[in-house]
Amino acid sequence: MSKTQLPYDAQTPSRPTPSAPDGPAPSAPDRPAPPVALYLHLPFCIARCPYCDFVVYAGANSRGPRARTERLYAAVDRELELRADALDRQFGRERPPLASVYFGGGTPSLVSREWLERLMATIRARYGVAPGAEVTLEANPGPDERGDLADFVRAGVTRLSLGAQSLDAGELRRIGRRHSPADVAAALAAAREAAIASVNLDLLYDVPGQSLGAWRGTLDAALELAPDHLSLYALTLDDPDAEGLTGLGGDHLPTTPGARRWRERARAEQDDDRAAEQYEFATAMLAGAGWRGYEISNWARPGHESRHNLAYWQRRPYEAVGPGAHAFNGVVRRWNAANLGAYLEALAVGTPGTTLGTAPGTTPGTTPVTPPGGEEHLTPEVAAAERIILALRLDRGVPQAWAQVPPLAAVREWAETSGLLEAFLDAQTSDAPRLRLTTRGRLLSNELFRRLV
Ligand code: SF4
CATH class of the missing domain: 3.30.750.200 (Transcription Regulator spoIIAA)
Structure with missing residues (x-):
């Protein structure tokens, strides 16, 4: 419906995102989990x-x-x-x-x-x-x-x-x-x-x-x-x-x-x-x-x-269906091909059991299979970068402890001295200090994220 990309951004958020606690530390191993x-x-x-x-x-x-x-x-x-x-x-x-x-x-x-x-x-x-x-x-x-x-x-x-x-x-x-x-x-x-x-x-x-x-x-x-x-x-x-x-x-x-x-x-x-x-x-x-x-x-x-x-x-697992849809099970990212013809053919629509939509042009009796597409098994390095990048998109940012480990450790000094990252205290939980993008950091988030991968 709309374009989805990293936009220009400006203002430092005033309130952190509530809800889910922080996920595993960037260096933690990925584990498959059922979709939420x-x-x-x-x-x-x-x-x-x-x-x-x-x-x-x-x-x-x-x-x-x-x-x-x-x-x-x-x-x-x-x-x-x-x-x-x-x-x-x-x-x-x-x-x-x-x-x-x-x-x-x-x-x-x-x-x-x-x-x-x-x-x-x-x-x-x-x-x-x-x-x-x-x-x-x-x-x-x-x-x-x-x-x-x-x-x-x-x-x-x-x-x-x-x-x-x-x-x-x-x-x-x-x-x-x-x-x-x-x-x-x-x-x-x-x-x-x-x-x-x-x-x-x-x-x-x-x-x-x-x-x-x-x-x-x-x-x-x-x-x-x-x-x-x-x-x-x-x-x-x-x-x-x-x-x-x-x-x-x-x-x-x-x-x-x-x-x-x-x-x-x-x-x-x-x-x-x-x-x-x-x-x-x-x-x-x-x-x-x-x-x-x-x-x-x-x-x-x-x-x-x-x-x-x-x-x-929050990098939680999700299932996805339909042409071009992307899913994530906690370890593997998977996508369906965008091609509608290949999608319909694989799923053999029109076979007995379909009670809505008669699906002209398909072969009755064909066994449906999952549609064509691809998948990517994430390396530990890519998974760690993803955790940090996704969390930094939110106003809650990341625990400051995450800056001790790769890949954030390698760019933290540059990001702080460049005014892209700042420490703050979560007013809702008053727990350990956290790191979030500054106004400038949000404006230049693409540059920071590129350095994390
Ligand atoms: S999905 Fe794309 S083509 Fe369809 S209404 Fe939205 S912007 Fe237009």
């Missing part, structure tokens, strides 16, 4: 935005007589079963239930009520969903894209993440979005009407030609709408093929020539200094309004931090 979270990638969009790098299938794939939606949902349901079988074999059936489920995309709000209920039923039966678990669904604000929010709530959704991106009509048109600012307001009102417990707005800065005043206008309008959570991402228009593998087993799709040309033109209207200024402005404005920047790109009202995304940053 589940991600489902539903890759369909009505139209593809020219800046989007996600695994997305748009146009005739998403609606009309040649749509592949039914087949994909049936395949995802099958994959849920196969992955659960594997977890049963590894950890037994009495695994802890999931603390969070996340339907991402793409535009998951295009899913029908029947399929969402079916997928949730499979998740409850095979993975378990803890009482009070967070169940997020990403939605686009347009009236033909946001779906029936009351249906989503009945299926179990507790949190809505709206791909607003901007509240300036001209900017929305410039970046190829289909909705208007009024649609964002209507979608948020509908979410409140449906009693969705928590609503996030995704917003983009460093939009081509976006002035600081225009950015301020979007932030003002967003706060007027009173969401519970804001994700602010810089629009990145890097070489998309450098971001991931686009071959048959790769987790990304190639960029079309038209999108490449659009990005080249748009890049000329971006500005690093202005983007830093926009980020600093947002940080100060939201802090002044009582929001907490609990992660480099994320702000929440108290109690509305994204529990699902916190699982990623």
Whole structure:
């Protein structure tokens, strides 16, 4: 739905992230563990935005007589079963239930009520969903894209993440979005009407030609709408093929020539200094309004931090299904190939037992297998760097003791003398001193993180 990258950042956070205790020390050995979270990638969009790098299938794939939606949902349901079988074999059936489920995309709000209920039923039966678990669904604000929010709530959704991106009509048109600012307001009102417990707005800065005043206008309008959570991402228009593998087993799709040309033109209207200024402005404005920047790109009202995304940053194990989805079991990172045809073929949708979606064009009786993809076994050095980098993204930072061991030991002096890291006391626990990024450290976090790997 939105760009996800390390953004520019500015202000030192005032309150550390509560919740989970620190994970194992950076040098501790990794151990496999059952997932606490589940991600489902539903890759369909009505139209593809020219800046989007996600695994997305748009146009005739998403609606009309040649749509592949039914087949994909049936395949995802099958994959849920196969992955659960594997977890049963590894950890037994009495695994802890999931603390969070996340339907991402793409535009998951295009899913029908029947399929969402079916997928949730499979998740409850095979993975378990803890009482009070967070169940997020990403939605686009347009009236033909946001779906029936009351249906989503009945299926179990507790949190809505709206791909607003901007509240300036001209900017929305410039970046190829289909909705208007009024649609964002209507979608948020509908979410409140449906009693969705928590609503996030995704917003983009460093939009081509976006002035600081225009950015301020979007932030003002967003706060007027009173969401519970804001994700602010810089629009990145890097070489998309450098971001991931686009071959048959790769987790990304190639960029079309038209999108490449659009990005080249748009890049000329971006500005690093202005983007830093926009980020600093947002940080100060939201802090002044009582929001907490609990992660480099994320702000929440108290109690509305994204529990699902916190699982990623706390490096907890998560399962994932759908084309291009990534999973982590505590030791191995695994991904599904982005190729939809290969995904559907592997899962042999249309075989007996599929009660929703007849899956035209598949071979009845074929045995489904897990889809193609790849995996990476992390070395102890990479695992240690990951622990530190992910923890430093949060306002809680890391225990100061972590700076005694590699790889932080090697860069701590440089980072402190350069003003990128600072020690602080956790006001909530008053325990041992901790280290976190300073304002400057957040602005230069990519440079620091590069030195840690
Ligand atoms: S709506 Fe979101 S996921 Fe779909 S193409 Fe646009 S940015 Fe990508």
